[in-house]
Amino acid sequence: MSLLVAEGLTYVYPGGVPALDHVDLAVARGRRLAVLGPNGAGKTTLLLHLNGTLRPSAGRILLDGAPVAWDRAGLVAWRRRVGLVLQDADDQLFAPTVFEDVSFGPLNLGLARDEAEARVREALEALDIADLADRPTHMLSFGQKKRAAIAGAVAMRPEILLLDEPTAGLDARSARRLLATLEALEAAGATLVFTTHDVVLAHRFAHDAVLFQDGRIVGHGPARDLLRDAAAMDRAGLDAVEA
Amino acid sequence: MTPIDRIAATNRWRGRPLVEKALLGLGLLALALALPPWPAAPAILVVATLVVTRGAGVPLATWAKILAAPLGFVLTGAATLIVTVGDHGVALAPGGLAAASALTLRATAAIAGLLTLTLTTPATDLVAALRRVGVPAEIVEIALLTHRFLLVAGDTAQSMNAAQAARLGHVDWKRRIRSTGMLAANLLPRTLDRAHRLEQGLAARGWTGASLAVLRPEPPVSIRRLAAILALLVALALFGCLVP
Numbered sequence: 001m002s003l004l005v006a007e008g009l010t011y012v013y014p015g016g017v018p019a020l021d022h023v024d025l026a027v028a029r030g031r032r033l034a035v036l037g038p039n040g041a042g043k044t045t046l047l048l049h050l051n052g053t054l055r056p057s058a059g060r061i062l063l064d065g066a067p068v069a070w071d072r073a074g075l076v077a078w079r080r081r082v083g084l085v086l087q088d089a090d091d092q093l094f095a096p097t098v099f100e101d102v103s104f105g106p107l108n109l110g111l112a113r114d115e116a117e118a119r120v121r122e123a124l125e126a127l128d129i130a131d132l133a134d135r136p137t138h139m140l141s142f143g144q145k146k147r148a149a150i151a152g153a154v155a156m157r158p159e160i161l162l163l164d165e166p167t168a169g170l171d172a173r174s175a176r177r178l179l180a181t182l183e184a185l186e187a188a189g190a191t192l193v194f195t196t197h198d199v200v201l202a203h204r205f206a207h208d209a210v211l212f213q214d215g216r217i218v219g220h221g222p223a224r225d226l227l228r229d230a231a232a233m234d235r236a237g238l239d240a241v242e243a
Numbered sequence: 244m245t246p247i248d249r250i251a252a253t254n255r256w257r258g259r260p261l262v263e264k265a266l267l268g269l270g271l272l273a274l275a276l277a278l279p280p281w282p283a284a285p286a287i288l289v290v291a292t293l294v295v296t297r298g299a300g301v302p303l304a305t306w307a308k309i310l311a312a313p314l315g316f317v318l319t320g321a322a323t324l325i326v327t328v329g330d331h332g333v334a335l336a337p338g339g340l341a342a343a344s345a346l347t348l349r350a351t352a353a354i355a356g357l358l359t360l361t362l363t364t365p366a367t368d369l370v371a372a373l374r375r376v377g378v379p380a381e382i383v384e385i386a387l388l389t390h391r392f393l394l395v396a397g398d399t400a401q402s403m404n405a406a407q408a409a410r411l412g413h414v415d416w417k418r419r420i421r422s423t424g425m426l427a428a429n430l431l432p433r434t435l436d437r438a439h440r441l442e443q444g445l446a447a448r449g450w451t452g453a454s455l456a457v458l459r460p461e462p463p464v465s466i467r468r469l470a471a472i473l474a475l476l477v478a479l480a481l482f483g484c485l486v487p
Contacts, residue, residue: 075446095387095391
């Protein structure tokens with residue numbers, strides 16, 4: 001059974017702008033899923049639905065086969081299991097220091113102070129930023145901010161980690177380091193879903209891929225095959241990976 | 244980020260307990276205001292300089308530059324004590340020079356005392372500490388968020404300003420005023436948009452509209468250090484009172 005399923009997901013932004021159009025999607029446990037598409041295709045909107053930040057106009061979402069609920073208790077239970085990292089880390093970091101910011105999620109889970117502190121230390125270690133614990137969030141580099149933002153989600157130990165453009169804006173070496181970290185998180189039990197424009201990266205890193213265009217899924221399958229399929233990639237307005 | 248913010252976040256005393264730094268900084272400030280300016284003020288200035296440069300590791304030149312900035316206001320105020328305006332025009336005020344010197348010394352020492360606290364303690368630590376003196380958590384959280392937003396909005400404004408300058412938006416006064424007006428008009432919707440996305444980011448980490456609680460490490464207060472600070476303040480007070 002798939003861990004997270006979206007059925008007929010439809011969303012229209014206030015003002016009438018359609019963003020998702022009957023999207024069906026399944027996230028399998030332990031399979032890295034890349035969501036690809038051009039700008040404005042609806043990738044970020046999809047991620048915001050998958051952890052309950054946005055509520056669909058139509059359709060439903062199932063977690064472990066059970067429909068999710070949008071009431072307070074339902075959202076808390078949902079976000080405990082599905083973490084989200086936004087594309088711009090400055091949209092996520094709000095506390096004065098890295099340590100304080102990463103502690104926000106564990107405290108919202110209702111953990112005791114000692115347990116929350118242990119989670120923070122664990123997440124900082126996992127993201128290789130333990131030395132930045134006391135650093136003001138505003139004095140971090142772009143890559144460090146990304147890692148701090150991911151640590152904030154990882155500290156909640158989600159089963160699924162949704163990442164919006166995790167490598168966007170990073171230099172090649174930082175991107176490689178981050179992907180290695182994500183692999184380690186996956187080995188520890190997290191299922192990764194990420195959006196990206198980078199077809200080559202998705203081809204190399206993802207197990208499965210979904211192609212998005214105008215709020216609709218226009219291709220879905222194993223990344224190695226799908227991203228080489230010129231016709232499918234063309235439907236999504238993307239260039240296929242050369243064989 | 245201002246130079247003071249940057250120093251406060253990176254100095255060697257950053258991790259010291261706030262109580263110790265507050266006792267020292269506010270103690271020096273109180274002594275500067277209470278004691279006769281001579282010889283207490285120079286002594287306070289020397290102590291503050293040693294604390295900031297030797298203790299917190301702030302370079303002497305940086306300390307001097309930051310200390311000098313408010314002195315412009317002090318000197319302007321002191322200058323008005325030197326002269327008097329009477330029936331015969333402007334003249335030297337009787338005792339004016341002594342009063343101006345005393346004011347300058349006292350104000351410089353007071354600023355130095357206060358700077359020992361502000362240069363070693365980030366503004367966010369000071370705001371967060373307000374909770375301990377009974378300020379409601381909601382007000383403290385709003386103040387901390389506002390501080391964070393000011394920094395981010397400041398960066399955005401700086402980038403927009405550079406982009407305008409690159410497109411000749413600041414070549415003369417007329418265009419500069421127009422560009423600055425457009426920048427201000429654009430900054431507000433951008434900041435509101437960012438606030439909306441921050442709300443989404445917080446919700447993704449389980450925030451349901453209640454407290455924005457975070458773990459704030461609290462280093463243990465050293466009784467020995469507190470006693471040393473207190474002894475230093477008492478010694479300064481005795482020196483200021485007893486030495487003519």
